[in-house]
Amino acid sequence: MPNNAKVTVDAAKKLGLTSDEFDKIKEILGREPNFVELSIYSVMWSEHASYKNSIKWLKTLPRKGKALLVEAGEENAGLVDVGDGLACAFKIESHNHPSAVEPYQGAATGVGGINRDIFTMGARPVAQLNSLRFGKLENDRTKWLLKGVVKGIGDYGNAFGVPVVAGEVYFDECYNTNPLVNAMSVGLMKKEDMISAISKGVGNPVYIVGSSTGKDGIHGATFASADLHENSADDIPSVQVGDPFQEKLLLEATLELNKTDAVVGMQDMGAAGIICSTSEMSAKGEHGMKINLDKVPLRQQNIEPWEILLSESQERMLIVVEKGKEKIVEKIFDKWDLHCEIIGEVTKGNRLHFYMHDKLVADVPADTLVLGGGAPVYEREYKEPAYYQEYKKFNIDNVPEPQNLREVAESLVANPNIASKNWIIEQYDTMVGTNNMTTNFPSDAGVVNIKGTNKALVLTVDCNSKYVNADPEIGTQIAVAEAARNIVCSGGEPLAITNCLNFGNPYNPEVYWQFVGAINGMRKACEKFETPVTGGNVSFYNQTAIGGKIEPIYPTPVIGMLGLLKEKNDQMTLAFKTKGDMIFLLGESKNDIASSEYLVSYHGIKESPAPVFDLDFEYNLHQIVKQLIAKNLVRSVHDISEGGLYISLLESAMPRNLGFDITTDAEVRTDAYLFGEAQGRIIVTVAPSREIPFIDFMLEKDFPFSIVGHVTKGELRVDDISYGFIQDAKKVYNTTISKKLSE
Secondary structure: OOOOOEOOHHHHHHOOOOHHHHHHHHHHHOOOOEHHHHHHHHHHOOHHHHOOOOHHHHOOOOOOOOOEEEOOOOOOOEEEEEEOOEEEEEEEEEOHHHHHHOHHHHHHHHHHHHHHHHHOOOOEEEEEEEEEEEOOOOOHHHHHHHHHHHHHHHHHHHHHOOOEEEEEEEEOHHHOOOOEEEEEEEEEEEHHHOOOOOOOOOOOEEEEEEOOEOOOOOOHHHHOOOOOOOOHHHHHHHOOOOOHHHHHHHHHHHHHHOOOOOEEEEEEOOOOHHHHHHHHHHHHHOOEEEEEHHHOOEOOOOOOHHHHHHOOOOOEEEEEEOOOOHHHHHHHHHHOOOEEEEEEEEEOOOEEEEEEOOEEEEEEEHHHOOOOOOOOOOOOOOOOOHHHHHHHOOOHHHOOOOOOHHHHHHHHHOOOOOOOOHHHHOOOOOOOOOOEOOOOOOOOOEEEEOOOOOOEEEEEEEOOHHHHHHOHHHHHHHHHHHHHHHHHHOOOEEEEEEEEEEOOOOOOHHHHHHHHHHHHHHHHHHHHHOOOEEEEEEEOOOEEEEOOEEEEOOOEEEEEEEEEEOOHHHOOOOOOOOOOOEEEEEOOOOOOOOOOHHHHHHHOOOOOOOOOOOHHHHHHHHHHHHHHHHOOOOOEEEEOOOOHHHHHHHHHHHHHOOEEEEOOOOOOOHHHHHHOOOOOOEEEEEOHHHHHHHHHHHHHHOOOEEEEEEEEOOEEEEOOEEEEEHHHHHHHHHHHHHHHHHO
């Protein structure tokens, strides 16, 4: 038994544990824990590591599918069969709190960590995506956060050598204090090359490889499981420091090692560092470990045992190797000039024994630390917020229609939530690896070539948090539907999702009601689109200060979706092709401006329900679009989302500097027709020579559609009124964010 001083319940509370959890630890151990053991339980039972406040509901999500090779939670990332003997590993995770206090390193290490989850499984990362949320762009703090986060993502990803192929960025005051930085990585591998995060085989050596260990990131998992406050900057030691060049070496060494038969199991050291990797791998393999912490390569002196265990220093992994094959492993890591040290061995039973200079400092059962084992599971109280019913009282008739709709259009083009994110995108290397198929041929989703095949991956991240705040269940269904819609509009077939669930404090019943509603909505939509959940991340405790009051962020369940383009030559783009092509609307125009960017930014009205949405109708729309593309009846396809029909038309017109001439629907308010965000709508262009077969097909399918207008040389006309010219609109669209950042 460790000969360390006993700890009290007060010490447990300071580490984020409750008195009941402290009692449970004593019951598990049959004695009082020492400080090292208490530290171990504090990180492993934190929300970030154990999902103790969310796992009950996460288990209700669909987790099985014909293309899935592993189920959610089984490995470091989801794994999907994409044919030709290949598998795609993909996952999204948050790095919100670190980015709030140190945006550059917070974002950079978020990118590094999610890439390690991918290549630790044996896959080579081929694409990155991100979903970002910031406060009002006029705020100096927002500008500082935006610049730091974007530079962190760009510097790490560019140096590591993986392109950013898609993403989203939104601004709202609810993120003033607490930005959201969600990073997604996607990799490819041969199916048979998967490495499992498992430990087994008594006597097998346990290696730590990669960077040396320092004090950066200690209690990072605990930091991510607490509210941000005015003194959170004091927690900067909890933010890890990344080195993309070291990670590149680690990637190549890992993939080379995977070609041998020496590896039993491998896991990235992310949140909670060594203790997380040792406990999760051991629990999965139903074995124990004996670990000598003094064998861990350190980058500084006087590091305590608990600090070594909890450090989240980056670019490190734990590998269990078959006994007798040590030289194979050591030769590879020596070649790549990386640390490769045996720090212990696999043992019989389920206990983890940690030693420092032959002195036992912790003795804990592995399975009591992990999700699905002994980690606590809670069912939190939830109740409907008062605002929910108030939002439903919204009536469009109480909102006067503006006299000058061209002025509205121009205001939306210059809205940071709608305007081009070029200032951000240009800091990312989008072409490294030469796989990105959307650099010159923009589609609604990112399209990534699978070299050596006729196929391509289709990737997107989506969530409109205003919709989710207005109605968590419907808003999350819309997030899944929009992700699927973007993939279908690009010519792909949706396969599976990963999610990053960003919410406020789970102990707030109204926040938890939002969480439960979002999960229910996600479940229904994923079942409808046959896109099972492969895994992801829950990030609670996100909040911001507004008007002297602490408020939770808008619930933001980001959906990362993977699709497959079965024939890469069938990629569909959003760009208008030629003057004279006819523009059609698939779906129905609605007298609806609820939760639209137009209603919020132009009228200043935030209190409205989610926009019109019908899950079955949306599903049918997707089937129609797939067939239109397959039959070569359409020349461009683009969904309608933020900013409504007008912005979608503009986005399709800009790539080739074309224009449009449209006529609005007399049955619908003109502002709703142009700027409303009712769901289930897509615009397509049709060559005059294909117009009759297109119309015949739509009539045969008995699906609502209407002619909107035609593509022009460059002028933007609505109901015979000029809204200006494409070059002028494009200039505003492309320069809005850079201008605001320089103000």
